[in-house]
Amino acid sequence: MSNVVEQHNEVVGRIEKVCKRSNRAASEVALIVVSKTFGPEDITPLLDDNCRVFGENRVQEAQSKWVDLKQQYSDIELHLIGPLQSNKAEDAVALFDVIQTIDREKIAKAIGKEMEKQGRKLKLFVQVNTGSEPQKAGILPGEAVGFVKKCQEDFGLEIAGLMCIPPFDENPGPHFALLRKLAEGTGVSELSMGMSGDFETAVEFGATSVRVGSAIFGGRG
Ligand SMILES: *Cc1c(COP(=O)(O)O)cnc(C)c1O
Secondary structure, eight states, X not given: OOHHHXXXXXXXXXXXXXXXXXXXXXXXXXXXXXXTTXXXXXXXXXXXXXXXXXXXXXXXXXXXXXXXXXXXXXXXXXXXXXXXXXXXXXXXXXXXXXXXXXOSHHHHHHHHHHXXXXXXXXXXXXXXXXXXXXXSOSBOHHHHHHHHHHHHHTSOOOEEEEEEOOOTTXXXXXXXXXXXXXXXXHTOOEEEOOOTTTXXXXXXXXXXXXXXXXXXXXXXX
């Protein structure tokens, strides 16, 4: 068995364990394999092992591998988890199945327009900057509920859930709790939170999907 497949299985096992401990069904938590910086040669063993849910943070990089891989393997669900420029909306809507990083009106509008134009319906998440970090993407926590409402009512978008990336140097628990509270305030049900270093904590706080890269592929150098 290839190393990435083994490491993927190990992450799946850890998710199952924490689900059991938190009285959750393992089927409630999706594992998004974050393949950014890794090429088809690293990804293919996972595809051959029936993994189908992947995440990338750059549109162009994702195109360079996933246009071909999506032709070779059916049923792939590709998530955009990195910041999006509105001039990339067309390419993003054409390639991705889920966009997790809606965080301002301009992007929300551009994505809505493209989905209509291309006749494609993507699943959408609003990214929340739970730590209010100046350099980080995401809507500020105080504006999140209003923004989700605006996306739904003014732009006609269906928002499935919220996503966050807690500050690197802080205990992630309070950020996951805040995201969950904001989701309850808006009535959306999905929570994308937790990465290699903290996905077990995220599951305890109610994550419905975790985004894991280096614990599966190793370091990105
Ligand atoms: C890179 C990335 C991940 C995965 O990070 P790891 O620590 O390698 O698991 C998750 N979410 C986002 C938004 C990322 O950019």
